[in-house]
Amino acid sequence: YLYGKAWEGVGYVRDIVDGEVELEMRQDGAGLHVPEAVSDDYVVEYIWKSTSFDRMQNALKTFAIDDTSVTGYIYHRLLGHPVEEQRIANAKVPEMNEEFKVPGLPRLNESQLEAVAAVLERPMSLIQGPPGTGKTVTSATLVYHLTKQGMGQVLVTAPSNVAVDQLTEKIAATGLRVVRLASKTREATSSSVDHLCLHVMTPLAAGDEHAKLQRLKDEIGELSERDQRKYRSLRARTEREILQAADVICCTCVGAGDPRLKNFRFRQVLIDEATQAVEAEALIPISLGAKQIVLVGDHCQLGPVVMCKAAAKAGLTQSMFERLVLIGIRPIRLQVQYRMHPSLSEFPSNMFYEGSLQNGITEADRKLLSMPSFKGKEDFPWPVPNKPMFFYSITGMEEISASGTSYLNRTEASYVEKIVTHLLRIGVTPQQIGVITPYDGQKKYTSEYMRRSGSLAAALYESIEVASVDAFQGREKDFILVSCVRSSESQGIGFLSDPRRLNVALTRARLGLILLGNPRVLSKNPLWAALLLHFKELDGLVEGPLNNLQPSYMTFARPRRNPAGDSRYAFTALARGAWDG
Numbered sequence: 001y002l003y004g005k006a007w008e009g010v011g012y013v014r015d016i017v018d019g020e021v022e023l024e025m026r027q028d029g030a031g032l033h034v035p036e037a038v039s040d041d042y043v044v045e046y047i048w049k050s051t052s053f054d055r056m057q058n059a060l061k062t063f064a065i066d067d068t069s070v071t072g073y074i075y076h077r078l079l080g081h082p083v084e085e086q087r088i089a090n091a092k093v094p095e096m097n098e099e100f101k102v103p104g105l106p107r108l109n110e111s112q113l114e115a116v117a118a119v120l121e122r123p124m125s126l127i128q129g130p131p132g133t134g135k136t137v138t139s140a141t142l143v144y145h146l147t148k149q150g151m152g153q154v155l156v157t158a159p160s161n162v163a164v165d166q167l168t169e170k171i172a173a174t175g176l177r178v179v180r181l182a183s184k185t186r187e188a189t190s191s192s193v194d195h196l197c198l199h200v201m202t203p204l205a206a207g208d209e210h211a212k213l214q215r216l217k218d219e220i221g222e223l224s225e226r227d228q229r230k231y232r233s234l235r236a237r238t239e240r241e242i243l244q245a246a247d248v249i250c251c252t253c254v255g256a257g258d259p260r261l262k263n264f265r266f267r268q269v270l271i272d273e274a275t276q277a278v279e280a281e282a283l284i285p286i287s288l289g290a291k292q293i294v295l296v297g298d299h300c301q302l303g304p305v306v307m308c309k310a311a312a313k314a315g316l317t318q319s320m321f322e323r324l325v326l327i328g329i330r331p332i333r334l335q336v337q338y339r340m341h342p343s344l345s346e347f348p349s350n351m352f353y354e355g356s357l358q359n360g361i362t363e364a365d366r367k368l369l370s371m372p373s374f375k376g377k378e379d380f381p382w383p384v385p386n387k388p389m390f391f392y393s394i395t396g397m398e399e400i401s402a403s404g405t406s407y408l409n410r411t412e413a414s415y416v417e418k419i420v421t422h423l424l425r426i427g428v429t430p431q432q433i434g435v436i437t438p439y440d441g442q443k444k445y446t447s448e449y450m451r452r453s454g455s456l457a458a459a460l461y462e463s464i465e466v467a468s469v470d471a472f473q474g475r476e477k478d479f480i481l482v483s484c485v486r487s488s489e490s491q492g493i494g495f496l497s498d499p500r501r502l503n504v505a506l507t508r509a510r511l512g513l514i515l516l517g518n519p520r521v522l523s524k525n526p527l528w529a530a531l532l533l534h535f536k537e538l539d540g541l542v543e544g545p546l547n548n549l550q551p552s553y554m555t556f557a558r559p560r561r562n563p564a565g566d567s568r569y570a571f572t573a574l575a576r577g578a579w580d581g
């Protein structure tokens, strides 16, 4: 009740931070004003928004009954029916290595070039590779060549928005006309590719009449019915024109079901991070008329998030990519990584990829002091010179965060601040640093702590990204700090125990990696025990103040067996099957 009268309104969840829900409510057409201060006597009802699921279901139906949704060949291949392999008859494949070169992207290596050539000739391909092997760079190059095949516009998708933005940026660098279609609910969030977003381009291209109506709308809050209709139709027409003029349209898999793409057909579809999508999600972009599909991914990185245990158990967590590998479609593999300093790639290579990950860059390429602006400056005090990594042994206390659903660890946060401050002092920029922590509670606490207690300007700390592992998939930073948080001997280590999450966390850094955690607690998990042993053997398990790091002699459980051979890590078993088979 508001001023004695019943009031109700509809809002949207904008953000959930540490259990606190932020709702956005708009004044509605009937002139009902949104109350500004209501502290009691109200009810909030959550209504489930089924858009994603509706679109998935729709794609499944279309795939099943509409034979123009994909070609017969793709239909049968996806269902695992025995069909003879096909080639695309008139594929235009560059003949000379030089012709593969695409503006704005690094020159590809031999196996990346082979991947591009092979994919161009095939109606269906899988590209698999460990972190940093250039899957995304190769995809962008591939998209460039796909647009030259004369099959119309190319649809480029990934399950997550970060992955789409990442790819959009790379494709735009090639000079192609790219449009990023973001969902309505994301229009308020800014990203690195704002200038390529449909909702940003539309008002700029819609002309004077639209601008006039927009001004009117902003000033008085709403338009008359007639103006509103005109406004909408101007907008829709401009959107259609922009989309039609693009060489490439980028959106999330679910975004491919957006009504604004309703009358569009796409012959060529690429899905990056395809191992992160549930099967029906991948079908959304594919079922828009695909003749040629490319799935790019790595089943040893994070998979789809499936909340429902029963659905997960029934197999929903298996991506289309993984299922296709299991039914015998061989992925094209990339194995040379260009991201991490070689000492950072060693453990992930051995633990998750049977030692197959090679380095395309040298130690010197990834040394801070060999960067032009750091010549002659002071290096970070790595405990072992030329090994830019260490495990900081910290015995802080884990606490339950204010929301009651997450964890934080104050001691770790204070060490994160010390390390970050040191990096900033020696000239590293905030944009070069990323802090990964699996817990929302710690994410919030660490950001706040740095801003409040850091000895440098608060603005510097504010521009440092502190986020979950999931938010970092597909991305990289020069320096990565990982705050593990869990530190109770009697509790488990929660989702730190997921090997795929560990793999992603360990493979985001280019120049340096620092883990902060309690070895005794973490080592109860065989995978973490192996990681700790690795650091210990390299003299990289340390404690004490940052300017005087000493080897830590804390005892911790040794791994009883090599966890890489453990069949519980199903993905390694899967990988082995696929690679040897």
Ligand SMILES: Nc1ncnc2c1ncn2[C@@H]1O[C@H](COP(=O)(O)OP(=O)(O)OP(=O)(O)O)[C@@H](O)[C@H]1O
Pocket (backbone or CB within 6 Å): 106, 107, 108, 109, 112, 129, 130, 131, 132, 133, 134, 135, 136, 137, 138, 298, 337, 338, 339, 473, 474, 475, 476
């Ligand atoms: N042939 C190459 N030459 C030089 N640099 C390269 C090459 N291929 C990739 N890179 C660089 O390596 C880094 C990682 O590439 P990219 O992000 O494409 O890898 P990825 O396989 O998609 O990784 P992830 O699994 O984390 O998504 C980028 O900085 C990219 O520019």
Ligand SMILES: [Mg+2]
Pocket (backbone or CB within 6 Å): 135, 136, 474, 475
């Ligand atoms: Mg990638």
